[in-house]
Every structure is written in C-alpha cells, then in structure tokens.
Amino acid sequence: MAIFDVDKAMTVKLDYNLPEYPTFEEGIRRAPRRESHLTEADKELAIRNALRYIHPDHHAQMAKEFAQELAEHGRIYGYRFRPQGRLSGKPIDQYKGNCIEGKAFQVMIENNLDFDVALYPYELVTYGETGQVCQNWMQYRLIKKYLEVLTDEQTLVVMSGHPLGLFHSHKGAPRCIISNGLMVGMFDNQKDFNRAAALGVANYGQMTAGGWMYIGPQGIVHGTFNTLLNAGRLKLGIPNDQNLAGRLFVTAGLGGMSGAQGKAAEIAGAVSIIAEVDLSRIMTRYSQGWVSEKTESLDEALAMAQKHMADKTPCAIAYHGNVVDLLEYLYEKNVHIDLLSDQTSCHVPYDGGYCPQGLTFEQRTEMLDKDPDGFCKLVDKTLRHHYEMICKLHERGTYFFDYGNSFLKAVYDAGVKSICKNGENDLDGFIFPSYVEDILGPHLFDYGYGPFRWCCLSHNPDDLDKTDAAAADYIKAHNRRYQDYDNYIWVRDAKKNKMVVGTQCRILYQDAMGRLNIALKFNEMVRNGEIGPVMLGRDHHDTGGTDSPFRETSNIKDGSNIMAEMATQCYAGNAARGMSLIALHNGGGTGIGKAINGGFGMVLDGSERVDTILRMSMPWDTMVGVARRSWARNEHAMSTAVEYNEMYQGQDHITLPYVAENDDEIIRDAVKNLN
Numbered sequence: 268m269a270i271f272d273v274d275k276a277m278t279v280k281l282d283y284n285l286p287e288y289p290t291f292e293e294g295i296r297r298a299p300r301r302e303s304h305l306t307e308a309d310k311e312l313a314i315r316n317a318l319r320y321i322h323p324d325h326h327a328q329m330a331k332e333f334a335q336e337l338a339e340h341g342r343i344y345g346y347r348f349r350p351q352g353r354l355s356g357k358p359i360d361q362y363k364g365n366c367i368e369g370k371a372f373q374v375m376i377e378n379n380l381d382f383d384v385a386l387y388p389y390e391l392v393t394y395g396e397t398g399q400v401c402q403n404w405m406q407y408r409l410i411k412k413y414l415e416v417l418t419d420e421q422t423l424v425v426m427s428g429h430p431l432g433l434f435h436s437h438k439g440a441p442r443c444i445i446s447n448g449l450m451v452g453m454f455d456n457q458k459d460f461n462r463a464a465a466l467g468v469a470n471y472g473q474m475t476a477g478g479w480m481y482i483g484p485q486g487i488v489h490g491t492f493n494t495l496l497n498a499g500r501l502k503l504g505i506p507n508d509q510n511l512a513g514r515l516f517v518t519a520g521l522g523g524m525s526g527a528q529g530k531a532a533e534i535a536g537a538v539s540i541i542a543e544v545d546l547s548r549i550m551t552r553y554s555q556g557w558v559s560e561k562t563e564s565l566d567e568a569l570a571m572a573q574k575h576m577a578d579k580t581p582c583a584i585a586y587h588g589n590v591v592d593l594l595e596y597l598y599e600k601n602v603h604i605d606l607l608s609d610q611t612s613c614h615v616p617y618d619g620g621y622c623p624q625g626l627t628f629e630q631r632t633e634m635l636d637k638d639p640d641g642f643c644k645l646v647d648k649t650l651r652h653h654y655e656m657i658c659k660l661h662e663r664g665t666y667f668f669d670y671g672n673s674f675l676k677a678v679y680d681a682g683v684k685s686i687c688k689n690g691e692n693d694l695d696g697f698i699f700p701s702y703v704e705d706i707l708g709p710h711l712f713d714y715g716y717g718p719f720r721w722c723c724l725s726h727n728p729d730d731l732d733k734t735d736a737a738a739a740d741y742i743k744a745h746n747r748r749y750q751d752y753d754n755y756i757w758v759r760d761a762k763k764n765k766m767v768v769g770t771q772c773r774i775l776y777q778d779a780m781g782r783l784n785i786a787l788k789f790n791e792m793v794r795n796g797e798i799g800p801v802m803l804g805r806d807h808h809d810t811g812g813t814d815s816p817f818r819e820t821s822n823i824k825d826g827s828n829i830m831a832e833m834a835t836q837c838y839a840g841n842a843a844r845g846m847s848l849i850a851l852h853n854g855g856g857t858g859i860g861k862a863i864n865g866g867f868g869m870v871l872d873g874s875e876r877v878d879t880i881l882r883m884s885m886p887w888d889t890m891v892g893v894a895r896r897s898w899a900r901n902e903h904a905m906s907t908a909v910e911y912n913e914m915y916q917g918q919d920h921i922t923l924p925y926v927a928e929n930d931d932e933i934i935r936d937a938v939k940n941l942n
C-alpha cells in the first residue's frame with residue numbers, strides 16, 4: 268500500500284537499528300498482568316499499532332516480541348526500547364535541547380521513571396498502580412527526540428503518550444500539550460478503557476505521572492498532614508496550636524502515594540499503624556525512615572503503639588498484613604482508634620489495587636493472573652467485610668474518612684447499597700464523608716489552598732534551601748489564618764523532615780496570591796542568578812484543576828458535581844495564558860469515568876516574559892476553582908471571591924450567587940403549589 272516513503276518523510280523518528288534488549292534488574296517491582304478483553308482481531312490490531320513506531324525491516328522480529336508481551340503482560344510496553352539501567356532526573360544542563368522547556372520536561376520525565384521514585388519503572392508506571400508517563404518505551408524515546416529539537420516557537424502534542432508531532436505556535440504558547448485517556452462518553456468506562464490501553468491507544472496518566480510533574484510521595488505528605496491536623500481540630504477538638512500527640516491513626520497502604528501516610532502522621536505528632544501486604548513497599552519506606560517500626564505481629568504492633576501513645580511521642584508502625592485483619596484485631600482488643608482511613612488502590616480494586624483477606628501479596632498476584640473472576644469475587648467479599656468493621660468501629664466513636672482512593676465507591680460497587688446517602692445509588696454521595704467533604708474542601712480548597720510545587724532543575728540542594736527560605740519568609744509576612752501557620756511550619760521544617768526522593772522538589776499548599784507571589788519571587792531569584800531555573804506545577808488534589816465528584820469536588824452541592832467543565836476550562840485557560848506545559852486526564856486518582864483533571868508545568872527562566880505569564884495564569888489556575896465553589900454557595904469560597912473582586916477591581920470579576928438563605932419556606936411552597 269505504501270506509495271510514499273514514510274521513512275524519508277520524517278526527520279524525527281526512532282533510530283533505524285534496534286537497541287539491544289535490556290536486562291531487568293533484580294528487586295525492581297514489576298506491574299501485574301493487566302486486563303485487556305481482546306479478540307483475536309484486536310490482538311492483531313494491537314501489534315499492527317505498535318509496529319507503527321518501527322522500521323518495516325524489523326517488523327517480523329518485533330511483531331513476535333510485541334505479541335509475546337501482549338500475551339504475558341496484557342499490554343505492549345516495548346521493553347526492548349527501554350534504556351539499560353536506572354533513569355533519573357539529572358541537572359538540566361546535561362540534557363540536549365533547543366529551548367529550556369524541552370530540557371526541563373526531560374528532567375521531569377526521567378524523574379518520573381527513576382527506580383527510587385516510580386512504582387513499576389519497567390512498565391512506565393509512576394504511581395497509583397496504573398499511572399503511566401506514556402504507554403510504551405517507543406513513545407518515551409520518540410518524546411525525548413522531539414523534546415531535544417523543540418524550539419520556543421513550537422508546541423509538542425502528546426495524546427495518551429503518543430507524540431503526535433511538533434506544530435509551530437509562538438513564544439507565549441505552551442511548549443507541550445498533553446491529554447491522557449480522554450474517551451467519548453459512551454465508551455468512558457473501565458472495560459472499554461482496558462481494551463483501548465491494550466490496543467495501544469489509551470494511557471492512564473493519573474495526573475502527575477502522565478503530566479510529568481510527580482515529585483515522589485512528598486507531594487501527598489503535605490495534603491495528608493493538613494488533613495490529619497484538621498481532622499483532629501474538627502473531630503477530636505484539638506486546639507489550633509496543638510498537634511495529634513497521643514492519638515492513634517490507623518490506615519492501609521505504603522505504596523507510591525499511600526507511603527506518605529506514616530511520615531505525615533509523624534509530622535502531625537500522631538501514632539499510626541499502617542497495614543501493608545507487600546513487604547517490599549514496607550522495606551522501601553522503612554529504609555527511607557518514613558516508617559520507624561515494622562512488624563508481622565499484631566500484638567507487637569499494638570504494644571508499640573500503646574507505648575508511644577502513653578509517651579505522646581510520634582511513631583509510624585508498619586504492620587505487614589491485611590488491613591482487615593488489623594481492624595478485626597483492634598476491635599476485639601477494644602482499642603480506641605481516633606482517626607481511621609484507607610489508601611489501598613481502590614480506584615482499581617480488581618486490577619490488583621486491593622488485596623483480598625486470606626491471600627498473601629504473592630498469592631494475589633498469582634490469582635490475578637490465573638483466576639481473575641475468582642479474584643474479583645474475593646475482592647468484593649473483603650470490601651464488604653472491611654466496611655462492616657469500619658461501621659462497628661465508627662459506632663465506638665472512631666472518625667473514618669475516605670482519603671480519595673475511591674474506597675467508598677468500591678464498597679458500593681461490591682454491592683453495599685446501604686453505604687449510599689439515598690440508600691439506592693451513589694448520586695447523592697455516601698454516608699461516610701470523603702475527607703474533602705468534611706475537611707479539605709471547606710478548610711483549604713474553598714479558600715484556594717492547594718498543592719503548589721516546584722522542582723529546582725539545577726539538581727542543587729542549595730537551590731531548594733534558598734527557595735524553601737524565600738517561601739517561608741513570604742508566608743510569615745502574610746500569616747492570615749491557621750492554614751498559613753500550618754504551611755509555614757511545613758516549609759520551615761521541610762528539610763529537617765528529609766522528604767526529597769529523586770529531584771530537588773518541594774510541595775507547599777498555597778492559595779492563589781501565595782502561589783503567584785512565591786512564583787514571582789522565585790523567578791526574580793533566577794533572574795538575579797541566586798538559583799538555577801525552576802519548574803513550577805501542582806498535582807490534581809486542588810481547588811480548580813479537577814472535577815471529581817468522589818474526591819476533589821465532593822463538597823460541591825449544587826448538582827454540578829457531575830460536570831467536568833471546571834477542569835476543562837482550567838486547562839484551556841492555562842493554555843491561553845501560556846503555561847509551559849498543560850495536561851488533561853481522565854480518571855485521576857479515582858478511576859476512569861470518575862474524574863477529569865488538568866495540570867500544568869511552568870518553567871521559570873528569570874525572564875520578564877515569564878513574570879507576565881505568571882501574573883495572568885497563576886491566579887486563574889486557582890481562582891477558577893474558587894469562583895466555581897463560590898457559585899456552588901460554599902461560604903469560604905464566597906468570602907474569598909468577594910476579596911478577589913475587590914483586589915482585582917476593573918480587571919477580573921467573579922459572578923457571585925445570591926444565596927436563598929432564609930427562603931426555605933418560599934421555595935417549598937413554590938414547589939408544593941405546582942402539585
């Protein structure tokens with residue numbers, strides 16, 4: 268059919284010679300086999316699709332290799348194209364490129380794939396069980412080649428990991444636009460997604476995996492720290508200037524994100540017991556000092572916890588075993604749990620994210636491969652029992668919250684209707700709050716506080732110290748409420764708490780003005796030569812970038828929680844204002860069809876051009892969320908929007924709602940009179 272010479276028509280392409288097949292290092296975690304539901308014709312299509320990256324001279328060899336991978340892993344990863352050895356984010360000047368952004372994105376991509384950072388580095392999974400940088404190693408190589416030639420007047424387009432090409436734009440446009448896993452409505456479900464992913468046309472980007480902005484589990488330590496402290500204040504009556512000393516927090520998961528729980532609880536002063544079925548993940552967190560004790564014995568875990576509670580000293584204890592066993596034990600022993608949560612990967616419970624009771628981690632992996640239907644049944648059974656245990660503990664005064672992993676939704680999907688507020692379906696939410704409904708939404712997101720972050724691209728720890736200090740100075744000078752104080756403590760102690768894994772990055776919850784002013788300060792420091800270039804970004808756990816009715820937008824109560832327009836507008840607005848990188852994804856931390864989330868990356872090169880972009884885009888990125896929350900009648904968002912209208916008079920303007928506060932009777936009568 269080829270009447271044209273494709274090879275000659277491309278200047279950016281994979282090298283003609285196939286790379287040597289790499290060796291796989293022992294001890295590096297590998298992803299389980301993925302579900303695919305492919306017919307024979309689909310399998311042929313998947314191979315034909317993957318061969319598009321390969322010169323025809325090698326098709327015979329690579330078709331066999333790809334077929335083998337599909338059979339063994341349920342996906343075609345193109346392992347042959349993975350560079351040998353460890354990848355890591357290096358100092359920016361070690362990368363080739365025609366513009367600073369092209370080099371900066373390479374730092375971020377390689378950091379996302381670092382053995383120390385990524386969950387399943389060989390399968391390009393950065394975190395959250397399935398969140399990938401791109402779908403396969405051919406895409407990785409090709410993206411790198413594009414980033415090496417990208418100029419500051421071009422934009423690279425990446426669709427589900429596939430670099431579609433470079434298109435000319437202008438200096439004030441994004442250098443890279445990414446979308447991941449966006450599906451047409453009627454196909455927007457896990458089963459169709461799995462098929463599309465196996466065909467090689469859909470990538471699950473989570474957010475900072477496929478948005479190339481992951482900074483290790485530190486990113487979530489801060490959010491968890493804030494959540495735990497505020498849960499203590501709101502539910503346990505702990506005063507604003509005190510912490511969780513002597514209190515017990517029980518949860519599950521020490522993986523990519525969940526691995527932050529022990530550290531966050533420790534910084535908040537609590538004693539925590541964290542169940543984890545995978546010993547290798549316990550060892551990672553233990554060797555990093557993110558959990559201080561580990562044990563296989565329930566008796567021992569309890570004895571350690573009780574000692575530290577009595578001494579009021581913080582301690583994070585990893586229990587190697589199933590969380591449901593732990594809850595049964597603590598219930599039988601009549602132990603009072605102050606705060607209870609879960610961070611197993613319940614956004615993908617049937618893909619290995621949730622380990623059924625009675626199976627070891629190794630047995631779950633085997634069963635997932637050999638008997639996926641049986642596995643699903645066991646998952647459902649355990650989820651139902653897990654929920655029973657939570658209800659019993661709740662009756663004894665424990666505060667349980669869903670920590671954004673779709674746990675409540677997974678219980679509902681396992682057949683428990685009584686978990687629904689309306690007793691029927693999940694449209695009105697669940698009887699247990701998500702932490703956003705109760706805590707983070709009203710007390711952080713509605714004000715605009717969210718996960719601002721930065722990466723010092725020089726890789727120099729001194730740069731991180733200097734940026735930490737500059738941010739701390741700013742917050743100290745603008746201390747308006749306890750949230751500012753918490754954030755100040757966080758960044759002041761960040762170095763002491765040793766949270767850097769991979770590149771020199773920091774997370775710091777800030778509101779719109781905090782983000783803008785700190786960003787401008789950093790750009791000035793770059794301009795003055797005090798520090799090297801910096802990449803700013805955020806994750807999806809935020810005020811404006813994410814529509815996720817079971818998580819980020821669960822405290823939006825005007826019925827618009829099922830709409831995905833805010834995330835889309837946020838993304839489009841960031842593109843219009845010239846952020847360096849923008850990304851839009853399906854699924855986020857809650858699963859396909861359950862969220863749309865957008866993110867950004869902004870490279871600070873010290874220029875006036877960047878100052879101008881920051882002034883336009885930083886307030887927008889956050890205030891789109893505050894404005895929407897304000898329109899949903901959220902009180903703190905309304906007061907923040909009123910302040911903003913005053914501050915930006917004549918420039919920006921947010922529509923505010925007239926709240927029908929005292930009109931219940933009028934409204935009821937109006938409806939009654941209809942009948």
Ligand SMILES: NC(=O)c1ccc[n+]([C@@H]2O[C@H](COP(=O)([O-])OP(=O)(O)OC[C@H]3O[C@@H](n4cnc5c(N)ncnc54)[C@H](O)[C@@H]3O)[C@@H](O)[C@H]2O)c1
Nearest residue numbers: 395520522523524525543544590611612621622671672856
């Ligand atoms: N709230 C947030 O801000 C936020 C942010 C990111 C991720 N998440 C969500 O949190 C979840 C976890 O993310 P992650 O990156 O840590 O995923 P992960 O898969 O790396 O870690 C989950 C861990 O849970 C363990 N586990 C599973 N079932 C268990 C069981 N029954 N008992 C004990 N341990 C069990 C697994 O072995 C695994 O190590 C995901 O659903 C993710 O989407 C929430």
